[in-house]
Amino acid sequence: MSTIVIVGSGMMGSALSVPLSDNGHEVRLVGTPLDGAIVKHGKETGAHLTMKRQLPAAVKWYPFEEVAEAMEGADLYVNGVSSFGLDWFIQEMVPRIPESLPVLSVTKGMMNLPDGTLISYPELLEQSTDKKISFNAIGGPCTSYELADRDFTHVSFCGRDMEMLRWIKSLFETEYYNISLSTDVRGVECAVAMKNAYALAVGLAIGMSYAREGKEIEHYNSQAALFGQSVVEMNKLLDLCGGDPSNVRLAAGDLYVTVFGGRTRKIGLLLGTGMNFDEAMEKLAGVTLESIVISTRTAEAVRALIAAGKVQEADFPLLLHVDELVNQGKTVNVPWKKFETEFMV
């Protein structure tokens, strides 16, 4: 039996307690300073306040004030905060993590450097500290609800050291939670991050159907065309960020699941009906969206690379249209003709 401390009791961090508990490990679930209500509710009822699921009875809940106690003797630290909590994690938590305590992050994302380089969060974390901490991360299509319900899921854990990854996998793997391993950190993270931008893009076709029909009827030819174009552009982005092309599995699977649910689909859908970004965000009551951040960063990176003559604007017509919608106040006008290709063997 091992002891795992999960810091960040949002939905994904908390859902990971399910396979860990099923494997008989001790799970200490610690709220961030923003998670007070979740921890209080969890301590009282054993249920997760926002996920609305009973967590395994063996899970031990800790408010943030008790984080030091919760980390005592832990074998693995799970970083459960979203990308919006990344700075907090770097400033507040990394200094408390000893080099002997490996980290597994649920945080998905990339940062772009001014020269157009895209780097993954695990790399960013490594660069944030002089300490030699093993930073690993989870990628791949997984909604927290379904993981908590023990539904079949297949994700990838990535990190620099395959032996470390195998050990972490041994803690989590169950019949329903299937895990591939990869030392191609940038490839995995790039694949799973950029699907946010493209899920928004596929959502445009749904909104266009609704607008055309005047009711909630979906058309599929246009969604499929945008899905296919997304796969093409994601392949190119994977190549650009130095990731292995095999990661397209993660990108495509994750894109598929993201199109079906949640706020990323919703923002794409609203933009697809012809709203501009401000109107669409008003409808969504100003929620923060990782997809917006990712689209913007990826588009910034691509524009920097175009400016440097390293890639062609013609290679990313869909991403650049998403950027026009999100950052330039334009309304939907999918550049279909730019997707056409001629291929000669």
Added chain:
Amino acid sequence: MSTIVIVGSGMMGSALSVPLSDNGHEVRLVGTPLDGAIVKHGKETGAHLTMKRQLPAAVKWYPFEEVAEAMEGADLYVNGVSSFGLDWFIQEMVPRIPESLPVLSVTKGMMNLPDGTLISYPELLEQSTDKKISFNAIGGPCTSYELADRDFTHVSFCGRDMEMLRWIKSLFETEYYNISLSTDVRGVECAVAMKNAYALAVGLAIGMSYAREGKEIEHYNSQAALFGQSVVEMNKLLDLCGGDPSNVRLAAGDLYVTVFGGRTRKIGLLLGTGMNFDEAMEKLAGVTLESIVISTRTAEAVRALIAAGKVQEADFPLLLHVDELVNQGKTVNVPWKKFETEFMV
């Protein structure tokens, strides 16, 4: 203005009359001997009997008895029959087609040779005759309904001669009907054919959700995992059949649209609930399914290649499970653990 004769007034052949008519071409829509009722209804009402759409008024309807008259002076022959009509097309129509009349087929599919080679229908057609007819084909995600409704669509035309393809494209292209071109015939056809097998596979997860929930609730982690695995295996199949990897766009887009609708999803769903193949087909009232034919042929080809030591069984766990379900009387038992990989850079 050109004259296009479409032989086969099923839904896809007939839907192609819409962009052609919008471009001002003369369209002659000829029923096969099985299409008598469709042609009669079309002549009387201008509407398509099974697609339940009004076709452009300029479309001229012909019963099969008048096919010679309809072909007189045509610039392009559109072969509108499904793969189940392929033998009929080879035996009845190819002998009537002059070498000067290029062909564009809607028929999607592949044949497997005993040694495991997969060949495309255009290649098969070339081999079926000594005549030098230009056989071209359409691939890519397109439902006939939505094309007839002039919804945005992106397909690929493939054939050996790019100049010929450009001319055919010029007849069809409209604002809503977008067309890429490829001389990689086997790659395009392989991509669009094999998605049938994998759409059935993704459907399994939907059936598994229904069975677990006892009602029609879909889960997405498992669908996404099967979608991702499908993309992995389709990439390998593309490689095996000598197709260019860029065709994964077609495969992924076509898989996406096929999962959403129709009989392929349905058979996968029924198998996913735990039925065996005979029970599932009974529910579907014995309809013929291209997906079943394709799954079987592809699996046969892969098994022949495994026997010859050219590929590994471990490379196609999902396809081989579909084959077990369709051809070996087994019930659903997705080999999740076989999808797990280790990747080291």
